[in-house]
Amino acid sequence: MLRSKAGVFQLKVGGYADDTASYVRRAAEVIIILAITRVFAQASGLTLNEKKTLVVALNPVEATKVRDLPAPLKVQGPLVLSRYLGIPVGSVPDEEYTWQLARTQLTTRLALAARKTTTADQRSLVVMAVVVPKLLYIGRHQWPSRDTILAFQRMIKNFVWHARFTDEKVSGRAWLNGHVAALPRSHGGLAVPDLKTELMALAAVTVDVWAIEADTGAKIVGDVVGNPVVKPVADSIYITPRHTAAQNQGKLMHDTLWATEMKICAIHSGAGRLPGKRDMVQALGRMEYFKGKVELQWRGRRLLVNMRPMMGSLCDQYISTEITAHGTFITEWLPYVDLATVRLYTATGRVVTPTSQFKLICTPGQQLRDVIHWKWTDNGGLVVTALARKVSKPVQRKIGGLIRLLLLNYPQLTRRGEHTGAVTYFTKDDTHVPVTCQVTADRHFLSNAQGSAATEPVPLESHRDLVVAMQTEVGTTTTITEVLPHPRLARLVCLWAGKRRWKTPRRIFKAKLRIRAEAKGTAIAATRQGRWAEMSKDAAAGSRRWRGNAFVGWWA
Template identity: 55%
Template sequence: MAKALALLLDFCKAYDSVDRAFLYDVLRWLGCPVEYVSALQALHDGTQVRFLANGYHSRWAKVTCGIRQGCPLAPLLFLFVLEALYRRIDADSRVQGILLKSEAGMVQLKIGGYADDSASYVRSEREVGFILNITGEFALASGLRLDEGKTLVIALNADAIPDIAALPAPLQVQPVTKLSRYLGIPVGSVPDLEYTWQLARAQLVTRLALATRKIMTADQRSMVVTAVVIPKLLYIGRHQWPTKTQIEAFQRMINNFIWHARFTADTVEGRAWLSKQVAGLPRKDGGLAIPNLKLELLAHAAVTVNTWALEADTSMQIVGDVVSGAGTATKAQALYITPRHTPRPTQTPRLTESLWVTGVTLCNVYGGVVAVTDKADMVVALGCLLLFRGPLGLQWRGRRLIIDAAVLRGSLWNTYTNTEAAQYGVFCTEWMPYLVLSDLKLFSETGKIVNPRTRFWSICSPGVQLKDILHWKWAHEDRLVVTALGVILTKTMQRHIGYLLQLLLLNFPQMLQPGSHHGDIRYFTREEGHTTIRRGLNSDRQLVTLSPVLTKASEEPPVTSHRSLMNSMQRAVGTGATVTRVHPHPRLARMACLWIGTRAWKTPRKAYKAQIGAKTRAMGLADSNTRQARWEVMSTVAAAGLKTLTWRRLRRIVGLNPWGEQLLLRVKLHAISTYNPVTAGLGCPHQGCERIGRVDLYHVFWDCAAARTLREIFLVRWTAAGLRLASFEEAIFALALPSLPTKLLQFTGQFVATLPDEQAAALGGVVDRMIENCWSIGAALYLLSVWRWRVAHFDVLNDVTAAYHTAGLRQRLHYGFADATRDYPEDLPPLIGSRLSSIICGALGAGGDASPNPPPGGSHTYLILVAGTRCDQTRRCSSGIIILRIHTGSGNYRVLMARHKTYAGAKVTLSQGVHLGLLRGLRQSINNHWVPAHVMGDHAVALRHLLTRTPPRATHLQGDYWKTRRLADAADVRSWMIQHREHNSAAQALARMAQKAGHDMEWREHELLNSKQRWEGVKGYVCQDVKLWLQEHAKSIDSEIVEATV
């Protein structure tokens, strides 16, 4: 194959020239259903187009050929058309192609392609004419005509170019020094690695030209790199593996672009405001997720090899063997991966000479299971048995070694195997012969890791597997018969084989359990009670039945990949069960999968990145914690608030721009300097703070006179709205409210009380989120204004007066509250949303409606007693409500209303009954101005939901909950008291009365006088309940919201 050529075929107007009739014929030929072909034909028949030129449309023109550009189906349909060409070339015996040979077999590669880019491989220049003849016939049938002028011919052996005869015009062999673009990569007879990466650099500079000019934050540029730069470099690295120097250069470009908006490898003035380790952390850990190119390339290599080892078919396995470069030049060695079970190294792995070698190394190190804790100690403990009970029985009889391992049996062996079975699952003995000895890492009896290449040098060669040097079978209990397979067996080799088997038994004690070399296909189904069938694969990769005798299962073609094995097992199992997972089989996969548990051996890129970058991530977390610990020294309260501040929290603040997000993150990570360029020190530039000297961030954002001035402007609005907190410090730094303002809830609740029940229930937690959003954006704007006022002193042209910056904060709060309250769901009626926004903004002094004035208070307060009970019948419950007016000074009370009601329904619950009963009582309190109110009940779950403003999980209960919660806000409920039933007897008696009466009743104050008989049973309990409420309420008079349990 010295004159082998690659023809990079180029079709003229590929998508637009496909003959549709030929497309439909190919689909039928490939076995597509008639309905599917008819549907595609309906999509393409009758299509018309017109052109737009200078704002004018042309007439409509019919389209009779081609497939639609931009249609998701178009690439697949085009591949179906090319499939006919590919099969025609593969079937032509005159085209010999190139041969790829390995120990796994041979592949005759003639044609390959990706989308509309096809490449044909010929063994000599004589076959080029055959390819042109076939493509000519294909053009007549399909309409796809080969553009011979743009078709490239590349010699796979550069030294043979002078000996290649002339090709049919206009084709000619590409010169050695020339490179052409194919699939986005410069290709030629001799690839130029340096030129490929220089071209990638130039292309990225062009693509990022706009991003470098646009003002963006470091976090935004980090996302640009992740979305634009990294995918391109990984694609190029897949074909042209970079050197260490190139990786370092591109990493400098990435860092310069993120921190300085310049995509260059040159030194840039200035420094990053965050350390490399912290900036590289994921955003959920408080970092900027700045990509690490080396880590990305390592994970890319590992995933590529891991996927190949588990899912590749026979042809792709042979290609992988050849690409890996293992073995001789004529036949590549079969490549197998042996993941280690020893502890993983702590240092970051290195990049080797190619993607393939790097990926194999990483899969060997990180592709296996995580070692059991104290695995080495378990091996040492088992090895100690050989000292106390005696060594293993090793007896050589010619080439056979008889091993007596009875000394290893016992409670220690049982504990060892059971521990690994609990963590890993079932041990697969059929995979043991496929372990590569040179890559196998074993613990010695002293707990040290043995290097097989030096310890077993007489039998260890690169790529040699255990099945190549020995074979074992199980004799009677605890005995193995091992046969050495080498041509020569020396005394040294005998010693090495004996010690190797001893280490294998210590590291994998499951070898003592009799197994099978046939390798049962281990599969899983969801169906309980499924009877497992025994199937295996023979040497020809055909499905065979293992029980009761070894027979061929069917006349199906050989199984070529893991995916086809899944399909074959599904057919063998039948339609009564669904095969969910099949364990990789040693005759199909190339990665030794010794354990069959819940894990999937196909490891995703995210897992590889986490394992390879574990050390860097640990350093970043340690640095981040150290930075945040500085706040603990300054203020534990502020540190507690900043600890809850995450990227997710910042991103959800309505109205906060990216620059604000970045500044708040810098404040949290203490990644912001207090340097004052005016005084060239770490001082405060504000008037009154000049003499303090060295200041910290806590002084800047809290203790400074300017911070106090701005904070007063921010908090005066919230205190007027009813917000009462012992300290606002944690709430401001956390950008979150521990409790909502009572007056603001009352104003919004009064509006919600006027809405129909359906609309009030549909509001859900919208009002709470609006108020919380206002606090978040307000606190963020306060912190930003403090910093803006500080840095304004560093330029003489800036206005640093208090009037200017306080007015600026007021204006930003005005627009910030408006933006935060307009962020309501789309399904909410606009009139309701705008009205709620107007009420909240008005209460916070940001425009909108004037806040309604609450009714004047007096010496009386109102108490609502509520209770619920279940009826004897299922799906029925009842509630009792009593509303009283109590004189806070004397304790005298008057019953204003009493009511009992029964509820029935398929999903009615006692909690729902309490909500509905309380809903009626609150509505009466609002309509009659019996406010402010207090609530006492005995249903802890229902009242605790209302007290903590936490909706129930059940969806059908949330509507009644939110209606009750909003009316409680409107009624200005001051306290929620949870009592036992014996201390809420009056409302309980009413609820039980509803069960006996069988109908609903409601009494007003004047009606109670005329219903003495029915009321006397309840009246006696009222005085007792009121007295107890007054006692408990007096204990917690300082708190507006109380939960007291007697």
């Protein structure tokens, strides 16, 4: 039984084509599972092979205590590993054995390829077609250590340049710099794969898709697996992309796929960074010298915020610039911002996180909705409710500082918004009359189409269900191009409703992760070309003339 703040999920059966994994509490339930599986296998035209059926104790201590299994089934030993879906599985996973087995299999497969290929370019194509898919499949299930990645990268390099798939030192040297060799062929490289980049892109895509399209059960599983701190009830994970200028990224490769992805998605997904954001925040912060500070008045645990000093032409220009760059700001998403990963500018231009700036009220694993609630008033203000157990003077000061920080970074709060669960969508039809729809707190779809009564609530499990419900609502004559992920169904914080692809493709993640490496490779290649041109001026001049006239002469 898996528990998170999103609910409770009972893990029962995992099906993969003709392979099925069932989870039972007692050995007596195995007989029931076998009877059910035989019926479904017969309906599918398959036969259950009991001799190949594995019984694995999830608790290795109990592996030797299991009795009364029907023949020929028997419990696999706690240290024994068997192949399931191409991955060695057992009571005690062995990471080193899994990757050593992959190394042995690839060495055998590439022995023939080394005989059939004669150039480094051909072998780099073999690596991309054979080695990388194999390692990515294993990495999805058994995340490699740093030493494992380095060892396989040396094997790839040795195979490309010396036709030997080994991590040992090989005599001879590559005739291209590593950064240049990794460049695309269109840029003069060999496109030699970088395994670390491939794995990070895999992690980013895997969890990015989960954050947008996962149903309730998958969200609970992700919360349990992805949380670094083990709790009886796991915290809900919300991935919050950064909107500040690039700082020192720090370590991107972590010990698990989930930790790696959350760091990468926070940096490289979402609406992106707006040039001049820091300057706009600083300018808005300096307005207090002319118009005064935002007024804060406490009444019990409620804080009255007078935002009139912030309002004006500068604030309007700030908001309109972000609308032009990113689209409409969605206030529905702001309460779901993760306090540990969101990056905000201070009035002096410094980048901070709420968990570091306001440790008294913000802790890792919390979203903004866990600290404060707010609503707009008719006189251009906010009523903020503190959710702390005890609202002391230090807590009041920290919440006041958090509100000022949010207003500097999200001046859209000065304009009245709502938390009604409204759905944002886009269509190709310019004449389409927008339909007002909502997603309730218990994940039901409500329609209040103009000129018609509200429809019956439709239960929703995922973002895909929302897309289907919206398309049904607008009718077959109108095609919906995009539905903004909803905070009650998705886990990727989408603060701006621009017309963009929310699911970032793997090639985009790879391109962003390799920006610095490609820039370095391009610079090295240009430098060496310049040296060659200086040393062989006649050959360089002839090469330039050939490139300029080759196609003219060919077509002539």
